[in-house]
Amino acid sequence: METKLQILFLVGILLPLQFLKITGYLHDGAAAGIPQKINYPAINCRKHTASLTDFGGKGDSKTSNTAAFKAAIANLSKVAGDGGAQLVVPPGKWLTGAFSLTSHFTLYIHKDAVILGSEEESDYPLIDPLPSYGRGRDAPGKRFSSLISGTNLTDVVITGGNGTIDGQGAIWWKKFKGKQLQNTRGYLVEILFTNQLQISNLTFKNSPSWNLHPTYCNDVIIEHVTVLAPIDSPNTDGIDPDSCSNIRIRDSYVVSGDDCIAVKSGWDQYGIKVGLPTQHLSIKRFTCISPDSAVIALGSEMSGGIRDVRAEDITAINSQSGIRIKTAPGRGAYVKDIYVRNFYADTMKYVLWSTGAYGQHPGEGFDPTAIPQVKNINYRDFVAKNVTYVGSLSGIEGHPFTGFCISNLTATLAGPATAAAEVEDYVAAVKKKLPWNCTDVAGVTSRVVPKACVQLPEKSPVVCPFPTDVLPIDRVELKSCSVGV
Numbered sequence: 263m264e265t266k267l268q269i270l271f272l273v274g275i276l277l278p279l280q281f282l283k284i285t286g287y288l289h290d291g292a293a294a295g296i297p298q299k300i301n302y303p304a305i306n307c308r309k310h311t312a313s314l315t316d317f318g319g320k321g322d323s324k325t326s327n328t329a330a331f332k333a334a335i336a337n338l339s340k341v342a343g344d345g346g347a348q349l350v351v352p353p354g355k356w357l358t359g360a361f362s363l364t365s366h367f368t369l370y371i372h373k374d375a376v377i378l379g380s381e382e383e384s385d386y387p388l389i390d391p392l393p394s395y396g397r398g399r400d401a402p403g404k405r406f407s408s409l410i411s412g413t414n415l416t417d418v419v420i421t422g423g424n425g426t427i428d429g430q431g432a433i434w435w436k437k438f439k440g441k442q443l444q445n446t447r448g449y450l451v452e453i454l455f456t457n458q459l460q461i462s463n464l465t466f467k468n469s470p471s472w473n474l475h476p477t478y479c480n481d482v483i484i485e486h487v488t489v490l491a492p493i494d495s496p497n498t499d500g501i502d503p504d505s506c507s508n509i510r511i512r513d514s515y516v517v518s519g520d521d522c523i524a525v526k527s528g529w530d531q532y533g534i535k536v537g538l539p540t541q542h543l544s545i546k547r548f549t550c551i552s553p554d555s556a557v558i559a560l561g562s563e564m565s566g567g568i569r570d571v572r573a574e575d576i577t578a579i580n581s582q583s584g585i586r587i588k589t590a591p592g593r594g595a596y597v598k599d600i601y602v603r604n605f606y607a608d609t610m611k612y613v614l615w616s617t618g619a620y621g622q623h624p625g626e627g628f629d630p631t632a633i634p635q636v637k638n639i640n641y642r643d644f645v646a647k648n649v650t651y652v653g654s655l656s657g658i659e660g661h662p663f664t665g666f667c668i669s670n671l672t673a674t675l676a677g678p679a680t681a682a683a684e685v686e687d688y689v690a691a692v693k694k695k696l697p698w699n700c701t702d703v704a705g706v707t708s709r710v711v712p713k714a715c716v717q718l719p720e721k722s723p724v725v726c727p728f729p730t731d732v733l734p735i736d737r738v739e740l741k742s743c744s745v746g747v
């Protein structure tokens with residue numbers, strides 16, 4: 263009896279092993295659940311290939327794939343030092359809770375594949391707050407894990423043929439609005455302390471909160487991504503580079519309930535202590551729809567500093583503001599050396615907006631004498647139609663925001679609208695001829711229509727600067743990699 267059981271047991275182990283050997287779940291370039299060869303651009307190609315189905319994955323939209331993702335990535339992490347691996351998510355709907363990535367690794371999501379974020383809180387284990395935030399952003403204390411995360415990695419690619427990662431965030435938005443959450447919502451993708459990160463050719467939908475959150479990273483490429491969230495969903499920022507250096511964001515499109523891009527670097531005393539800026543950020547060919555927020559926000563969490571941001575060829579449709587600087591006493595650090603050119607907006611409340619009184623502190627312990635410095639802010643070649651305010655720029659009393667340079671900006675003002683609130687804005691801005699409203703700011707303007715406020719006198723002819731050097735991250739060329747046979 264005992265021997266029989268032992269034999270059965272052995273057969274039970276050996277048969278699947280034999281099977282695995284035949285199907286070979288390190289395919290070395292074989293099909294991986296994809297019938298034809300598909301090329302894709304990436305920072306690095308991989309020697310090994312596996313499919314999520316090799317690890318028991320089921321794309322039926324009902325079975326949880328958390329264990330399959332974890333097993334696959336644990337296994338593939340072993341070949342990180344041997345040419346790395348790509349994990350293919352084949353056509354199907356793959357429900358999963360939180361999982362983390364590994365180094366020298368590509369997550370390839372097929373065009374007909376959808377990763378569905380689980381709607382169960384328990385699928386997102388609680389984790390510590392980020393050191394530069396000191397607490398969760400939504401609530402004091404811990405945070406729910408992000409759907410896809412990674413820490414201390416090198417060379418990570420998340421890509422596909424416009425496959426989809428859908429956070430199914432509605433349940434989180436409802437709980438957040440109903441104040442039913444004790445902890446901070448997770449993000450769709452949060453990658454920490456990583457060198458060489460690429461996120462490309464994917465659609466991100468319905469994140470519980472922010473969508474893409476690279477933090478403490480270096481060399482980040484985000485391109486050809488689409489981010490979609492209902493315009494009334496809370497805090498669904500598109501792309502939030504946070505305390506990162508050398509980032510490029512290109513050819514992307516965001517529709518969001520919050521800022522399309524929010525450049526950050528930590529919060530008050532926690533961010534000041536960590537002291538990691540976001541710097542050398544290049545944004546090109548970016549389109550945004552954000553009726554309640556900004557196309558590009560700088561802050562409000564900027565306590566590690568924000569410098570050397572270059573944005574060009576930006577299109578904004580029905581967004582609240584164009585470029586918005588948000589800070590306050592207590593934030594410390596700086597926002598400086600900001601350059602934006604070729605900006606087209608249609609229907610917008612504030613084209614250029616800044617505030618030095620953005621509240622929201624992480625608690626009572628912030629230092630009100632930590633005054634942020636805002637200087638050398640350059641905007642040129644703007645065309646904006648149907649706007650309420652061209653510039654609503656305020657700084658901090660006694661600590662003005664300086665070195666604004668605005669040239670070649672043409673705005674046409676909105677006509678009277680029907681909604682009561684809009685009528686009020688119209689009365690304030692147009693009838694009182696206040697398309698500009700400036701306090702505690704200084705700088706110059708040139709060829710700006712309508713004429714700017716007295717704090718930004720006309721100084722002709724000025725062409726505001728835009729750096730002529732090319733950032734190293736803008737020079738990185740992607741290799742041609744492939745999946746399938």
Ligand SMILES: *[C@@H]1O[C@H](CO)[C@@H](O)[C@H](O)[C@H]1NC(C)=O
Binds near residue numbers: 286287288337
């Ligand atoms: C991982 O894959 C290798 C190579 O196919 C295989 O030999 C090994 O058994 C797998 N490990 C686990 C834990 O599944």
Ligand SMILES: *[C@@H]1O[C@H](CO)[C@@H](O)[C@H](O)[C@H]1NC(C)=O
Binds near residue numbers: 413414455
């Ligand atoms: C990341 O690296 C730091 C410093 O080496 C270490 O303290 C931390 O535990 C690591 N975290 C993870 C998740 O590996």
Ligand SMILES: *[C@@H]1O[C@H](CO)[C@@H](O)[C@H](O)[C@H]1NC(C)=O
Binds near residue numbers: 301302422423463486
């Ligand atoms: C990535 O997206 C761009 C723009 O839509 C497209 O031209 C390119 O072919 C896509 N690449 C892949 C591998 O899907």
Ligand SMILES: *[C@@H]1O[C@H](CO)[C@@H](O)[C@H](O)[C@H]1NC(C)=O
Binds near residue numbers: 424464465488
């Ligand atoms: C990618 O898919 C989204 C919707 O899922 C769509 O809006 C977008 O146009 C697609 N992008 C490309 C380049 O096909």
Ligand SMILES: *[C@@H]1O[C@H](CO)[C@@H](O)[C@H](O)[C@H]1NC(C)=O
Binds near residue numbers: 609648
């Ligand atoms: C102009 O903007 C207002 C909001 O301020 C909007 O209601 C209206 O539809 C816009 N008009 C056009 C022609 O886009």
Ligand SMILES: *[C@@H]1O[C@H](CO)[C@@H](O)[C@H](O)[C@H]1NC(C)=O
Binds near residue numbers: 643645
């Ligand atoms: C002014 O800006 C517009 C819009 O970007 C651009 O087409 C035009 O060439 C600029 N004019 C000059 C003189 O730079």
Ligand SMILES: *[C@@H]1O[C@H](CO)[C@@H](O)[C@H](O)[C@H]1NC(C)=O
Binds near residue numbers: 656699700701
């Ligand atoms: C102008 O800006 C100041 C300071 O932000 C604000 O208090 C005031 O209400 C604004 N005025 C108008 C007409 O918007």
